[in-house]
Amino acid sequence: MPYNAPEGTADMLPAVARLWRSTTETAAKLFAAYGYEPIDTPIFEMTEVFTRGIGEATDVVGKEMFTVRSGENYKRALAAGSDEGLKSKQKLSLRPEGTAGVVRAVVQHNLVEQGAAPAKLFYAGPMFRAERPQKGRLRQFHQIGVECLGATEPTADAEMIIMLMRFYETMGVPRQNMRLLINSMGDDACRPAYRESVRQFILDHEDEMCEECRRRAETNPLRAFDCKNETCSHVMEAAPKITDNLCDDCRTHYEAVKALLDAAGISYIEDPTLVRGLDYYTRTVFEVQVTEGMGSQSAIGGGGRYDKLAESVGGRPTPGLGFALGFERMVLALEAAGALGESTKRVDGYVACVDDSVRAAAFDLVCAARDAGLCVEMDHQGKSLKSQFKMADKVNARVVIVLGPDELSQGKARIRNMRSHAEKLVDIAAAKRLLSQFGGQRVGGASSPINIDTVFSFENDDKE
Numbered sequence: 001m002p003y004n005a006p007e008g009t010a011d012m013l014p015a016v017a018r019l020w021r022s023t024t025e026t027a028a029k030l031f032a033a034y035g036y037e038p039i040d041t042p043i044f045e046m047t048e049v050f051t052r053g054i055g056e057a058t059d060v061v062g063k064e065m066f067t068v069r070s071g072e073n074y075k076r077a078l079a080a081g082s083d084e085g086l087k088s089k090q091k092l093s094l095r096p097e098g099t100a101g102v103v104r105a106v107v108q109h110n111l112v113e114q115g116a117a118p119a120k121l122f123y124a125g126p127m128f129r130a131e132r133p134q135k136g137r138l139r140q141f142h143q144i145g146v147e148c149l150g151a152t153e154p155t156a157d158a159e160m161i162i163m164l165m166r167f168y169e170t171m172g173v174p175r176q177n178m179r180l181l182i183n184s185m186g187d188d189a190c191r192p193a194y195r196e197s198v199r200q201f202i203l204d205h206e207d208e209m210c211e212e213c214r215r216r217a218e219t220n221p222l223r224a225f226d227c228k229n230e231t232c233s234h235v236m237e238a239a240p241k242i243t244d245n246l247c248d249d250c251r252t253h254y255e256a257v258k259a260l261l262d263a264a265g266i267s268y269i270e271d272p273t274l275v276r277g278l279d280y281y282t283r284t285v286f287e288v289q290v291t292e293g294m295g296s297q298s299a300i301g302g303g304g305r306y307d308k309l310a311e312s313v314g315g316r317p318t319p320g321l322g323f324a325l326g327f328e329r330m331v332l333a334l335e336a337a338g339a340l341g342e343s344t345k346r347v348d349g350y351v352a353c354v355d356d357s358v359r360a361a362a363f364d365l366v367c368a369a370r371d372a373g374l375c376v377e378m379d380h381q382g383k384s385l386k387s388q389f390k391m392a393d394k395v396n397a398r399v400v401i402v403l404g405p406d407e408l409s410q411g412k413a414r415i416r417n418m419r420s421h422a423e424k425l426v427d428i429a430a431a432k433r434l435l436s437q438f439g440g441q442r443v444g445g446a447s448s449p450i451n452i453d454t455v456f457s458f459e460n461d462d463k464e
């Protein structure tokens with residue numbers, strides 16, 4: 001019986017897998033200009049990293065985490081009827097987001113030494129949330145994220161938001177399709193009182209609010225701002241706003257971030273109800289939404305400052321901030337904007353055989369070209385010459401090198417430039433001598449220092 005990929009997951013077929021790789025390369029290049037270095041952490045962590053770091057009252061931790069158990073520990077828990085007997089290190093979860101794991105790694109390896117420069121890290125990889133799948137909402141999806149630890153100044157917040165917007169622009173998401181929302185969530189000095197006033201507000205209006213929000217009043221009152229229930233959102237419009245309740249330090253920080261964004265020409269919308277789903281945020285939070293063609297999942301990326309997170313995963317107080325952007329949603333946004341470039345396979349050359357007698361010579365030429373770093377293919381299925389040309393077209397070969405017994409007996413091959421359709425006879429030994437100068441490069445395709453047009457002297461044909 002053929003199997004399908006699990007519900008809520010998607011195979012990245014070559015066109016999307018190519019885009020994922022080029023997207024992560026673009027991110028790496030852009031983020032490097034801002035001083036970011038790569039980090040890769042495990043895709044599962046001790047569950048406590050998430051419950052302590054992100055908070056059990058959040059949806060991603062409270063409802064959506066995938067539990068991981070080794071076979072033995074799974075059986076042990078099953079026999080005991082609960083997980084209680086397992087040690088903390090045996091309770092593992094697939095990461096629902098990247099920040100908690102990266103901050104855990106920063107603390108574990110002491111990457112922010114006292115007095116040293118901030119640690120600036122980026123990651124790219126799969127995240128897992130047991131959500132109800134729908135367009136733009138998967139159970140395994142891919143995020144690219146950055147974390148900056150050790151920076152307190154508002155310039156760090158502004159720099160990060162600018163970097164996110166530049167990334168989207170570089171990827172081709174039209175500026176006019178994006179909406180940047182920002183807010184400040186306050187800190188330990190002003191948030192507790194504000195949280196209490198929202199709790200009280202919900203209790204005062206509990207008759208009008210859904211059961212979930214009534215529960216949220218006790219666990220995570222600010223999340224009531226995100227409730228999809230229309231009555232709840234209507235009621236919450238009158239709830240106290242954090243921006244009216246910020247302490248002086250938080251207000252000064254927020255004003256400075258906005259002034260820096262203004263100076264950089266980044267437009268934004270202040271949204272005092274933007275609380276984001278995770279508990280760890282303090283002060284600046286931001287989210288990028290796409291207005292066109294995204295259905296209900298319009299958030300393509302977001303993040304914020306989390307000055308308390310390092311402590312909650314056992315580190316010393318370390319200010320931090322970060323963002324994560326969803327790859328699949330960015331692809332939807334590009335599609336909706338008609339900005340998703342065609343991703344096609346491209347090879348430098350295709351070596352075609354007129355008959356079987358030249359196959360070994362063709363193979364030899366292909367090997368020499370590949371060793372020089374060129375991207376070339378040949379037929380391995382005994383196809384007719386016509387079919388081989390079709391194959392060459394399919395992989396967008398720049399040139400087709402046709403080896404026939406007559407030409408080969410004179411040491412020659414016929415080369416066709418697939419764009420100009422120019423053809424010429426070339427000397428195989430001379431081409432191979434040139435290739436051998438680059439032998440051992442093995443760098444492949446685009447990054448090869450050698451150009452197929454040079455080897456087969458087609459340089460001027462494209463200008464015809």
Ligand code: AMP
Binds near residue numbers: 326
């Ligand atoms: P969050 O960690 O929830 O702030 O998510 C950051 C970004 O990841 C979002 O803006 C989305 O683009 C993406 N994202 C979050 N959850 C999912 C999901 N279930 N499926 C696809 N993308 C997601």
